[in-house]
Amino acid sequence: MTKQNVVMADSKSGMNVSITVQVTTPYKILTELEINGSSRINAWLDSMRASSPTHAKSTTSSLTNVISTTTDQRHEQSSLMVRQPSALKMFDQITNASKGKQIVMFLDYDGTLSPIVEDPDRAFMSDEMRRTVRDVARHFPTAIVSGRCRDKVYNFVQLAELYYAGSHGMDIKGPPQSSKKYKKGTNRAVLFQAASEFLPMIDEVYKELVEKTKSTAGAKVENNKFCLSVHFRCVDEKKWSELAQQVRSVLKGYPKLRLTQGRKVLEIRPTIKWDKGMALEFLLESLGFANCTDVFPVYIGDDRTDEDAFKVLRERGQGFGILVSKIPKDTNASYSLQEPSEVKDFLKRLVEWKRLSLRRQFKI
């Protein structure tokens, strides 16, 4: 159990109240799975199941029974968690807190700007969402922070004016004229790759994983340049154990790689100390906001890897994180939105609010 402060709107007065709640931590302890050492395959399975919270209890084997019980308990625990207040309902409080500060917008891609779909290659964002993100970027420096390969996420978003941090932040590039509009200080174009020396290893492991998992129907290995994804969304649950064994057997030979988990995906990446949170800090610094008190970063994301960024914001005491989720989770985000359509609504309101305040400021 951990203690966590949450801000909630009091239903009667509409005022914010801050309360401390105890939350369970399955979400956190499962963020990183050991490949070598003492980890057991059922811990992997347990974690894989935790990323599919709606499945029914199975009775096929004692191992499965253990896993099901754990998952059911998690459900009960989840329902005891307090949901983060809706960022839409708390919109006025959020914008009031940002007054006099530069909002910098960080957006995760899958599950945040685009809905989760079975085929990762078809996770398109809507034209309306694209227009909305474009409007956001007209008013605030905006970055896409994704587990995907940077080029791939760029192809989905197709907005040249944004910053892109691909491969969980290990591959960062700014827009061609990044500096002119917002950047304080230097005029250098932003480009940073945190794990270049791992490229040959990642390519090698990609090939091995493709070969090893080809016998498991529905498994898909995605090369995200500095990291890899092994998708199990389309794998029969009875085959998850087999897939976990296959992945584990490949990774055993690569102690410099680690495994984390996202939404029905095992993610393999270098053991370097770099994540979406560090990418956020890097981008703030590149934009000239390193030691500023007048910056208000907002990070919107749906996945475990986004927690690193939420945590950074909490520790900086600047801005806040918004978790995209329909169910309560143990999170470092301060607010929530239920799904990408709510993300779009929130971003639209932000643009409207900014336009209105500019009109007021310049009396137009």
Ligand SMILES: O=P(O)(O)OC[C@H]1O[C@H](O[C@H]2O[C@H](CO)[C@@H](O)[C@H](O)[C@H]2O)[C@H](O)[C@@H](O)[C@@H]1O
């Ligand atoms: O950091 P993100 O932008 O959220 O990327 C995380 C992973 O997203 C993608 O996988 C997820 O979305 C797929 C399409 O909706 C879905 O099929 C899959 O089950 C999800 O895990 C992407 O394909 C991965 O490479 C990213 O690591």
